[in-house]
Amino acid sequence: MPTLRQLEYLVTIVDEGSFTRAAELLHITQPGLSHQFQALEREIGSPLLERLPRAVRPTPAGRAMLPHARAALAEARRAATAARRTAGLATGELHLATLYSISYGLLPAALGAWRRRHPGVRVRLFEHRRTEELAAAMNAGQADIAVGPPPPGWEGPVRHLGTEEFLLITHTDDPAAEPGADSARAPRVRLAELAEREWVHFTPDSGLADLLEQACAAAGFRPRVAVRTEQAPAAANYAAAGLGPTLVPANTVPPRFNGAVLRPDPPVSRPLTAYTRTTPDPITAAFLDTLAGQGILTPRHLRRRLGPAESG
Structure with a gap:
């Protein structure tokens, strides 16, 4: 079974478009990266990347594996963050997904208030163009919480924020x-x-x-x-x-x-909502409270x- 480290190799090589740049980013030698990646391809039983003269490109097997690799890495990061939160640490990272217009209009005040209250918890923001794209990203495990119009048929918790x-x-x-x-x-x-x-x-x-x-x-x-x-x-x-x-x-x-x-x-x-896949952990619930407290109706001015x- 592929390890998380091998999945990280795949994602980084694809994102960087080069074994050389990926090795630098991962702090590993290029021969070492190539060796580990070849081990992953042997484990899968199929080439995952096509080596071009100046770039690399995922094969059909690589393209099929890539979203699952990203989701697994995101879930591993959330697991580590949840463990730190359970241990009572005031550090970690909250992953937040939303639409571009909401990122510009609603979130700055909410994120500013969050930063003042929880300076040790970083926020990683993922922005999307459409409601269905946002919901699909959440289903794939991209973020802890999504802010947007209510997604049809969503099975996890949904909190109404306003109109x-x-x-x-x-x-x-x-x-x-x-x-x-x-x-x-x-x-x-x-x-x-x-x-x-x-x-x-x-x-x-x-x-x-x-x-x-x-x-x-x-x-x-x-x-x-x-x-x-x-x-x-x-x-x-x-x-x-x-x-x-x-x-x-x-x-x-x-x-x-x-x-x-x-x-x-x-x-x-x-209508705008905040939704999660499972019951929010304490940090996610605290961010929901911060978000709800900002108000999203027509601004005062x-x-x-x-x-x-x-x-x-």
């Missing part, structure tokens, strides 16, 4: 923003009134693209595209510059933002700017 509001962003001179020009409170804007506009959209591999498409479909149209971007902050900046309206999570809009910030009609939102949300 994330999405806002309509456009240029301050946009006619859609004019009704609020003489008011301290911005009105709702019917998405159907923007059906003929070109929109700042998201790249197809971003989960925010699906959300924008669904919101516009609910208003009876499909958005035309002016430009696509992967990130919510970039979309907000493009919209504020006049390229077209967009929808972004409220917690990604910074203070003193110079674009028009409006509430869409109908409202657009998504936007509540003052927009006024209270309307009920219908």
